[in-house]
Amino acid sequence: MAGGGSGIGRAVCARLAEEGALVAVADQNEAGAAETVRGLPRGEPGQEHEAFGVDVSSAQSVGELMARIQARFSAPPRVCVSCAGITMDEFLLKQTEAAFDKVLQVNLKGTFLVTQAVARGLVESGAPGGSIINMGSIVGKVGNLGQVSYAASKAGVEGLTKTAAKELARFGIRCNVVLPGFIATPMTDKVPPKVLQKFAGMVPLGRLGDPKEVADVCVFLASDESRYITGASVEVTGMGRESGARTPGFSPRLREGSGGCWVRAGGGWEPGLLGSIPSSGREVGVGGLEQGGWEPGFLGSLPGLG
Template structure:
């Protein structure tokens, strides 16, 4: 029960890594607020885990404000916020429509800013807490993902800056940087790309949502109480280089 009685809000909670985190945190004793755009899937996930379901569009300031207000009214406080919600619109940059660039930046980077801002307002001068944003190993650069890579690099900069600004209140801000994790998003990746990703990963396989969820558990729990401003890679070692042939 590493999160016993802690109140944690999770975005992107209806599927994939968010759903795995919701289930893990429920088993660790957390009081949960589940947020997502997909109403039906959100209700099912919340019912299965005993969470409060709060619909939220992280790219919409009014939706984020309303969602956090509803969470605080129901729960009284927030001890942790784990922000996963994001999208991809992949293409080589010379083929990328401006609307695809702007949509990915809006959801992944501006959405992270809006969620983190609302989280800090809920915690600042009230109670210390942990904010976990989601970057990606792709922030180091990846073919066909100029928009996503730029957005996730922005999340890293945002994480480090917020850690500096919020430390005085005991609020910790860290980021997860997953590699190739088996989710709905990566299910769309062509098989050749998948094979290359596995070949470039020292552990020789893709990751599971629960493996990212356990990293989030560490960052929200008191076990990481002296850790802030960090990026935790959950990528099977791919960031350090390809496995030997």
């Protein structure tokens, strides 16, 4: 489990352990990985979960991780969930090359390195089958304001996974990608409740997703019950995937200007990013300029999805 130190990754570890799996929890934050392991049900003596540190953007680090896992468990992982990821949100016109590169190094290159290492281990061991599950995002499919690097990286993860599925099928290795929508994680704890309510209002099911619901999908894809499924993109969004979700009654007073997202700051309005909202209670609004005034508009996909 790459990226198992918190959030969705931690929930996936818990569900896999509940199903009897021995879990190798890897994360750049090794302390977070260790905390995840402490929360997992204990196995039999000698059959225990283990925490590892890893930098998924480094081929050397990923290679060392695989060697340590094989030494610890005497076999390559039969199931791999790659969930490590970061965001460095910014509008296209302001995004720096360094930030763009960093997001792709972790989210896309990291997924490539982990997928490649696990696949090589399975093929070289001659172990029959295997399941690789990569964590994408619905943002990679529909795009999102202020997330040019994140959207690009997650679109790449989806394409990478589908290609890997074609190449590895002859070895009996299945590869699928999960596309979460807006999921309640520790990251959303910093968002004001009234803003979260607006986010939930644009999802047809009327609520945010739970990490356990993403984990349930991963467990299904890891199991033999999905033995004829490979190359699939599984959306876990409550169908909150398309821009244009109406939010009745959301009619903040915004200053005149081009359409978009604005944040009230210091008595005035300035451009802001939904989903990157501090816990200071700053008000957020989205709308469309109509005859000199603002009226309820359409909310698009929101940063922080997946």
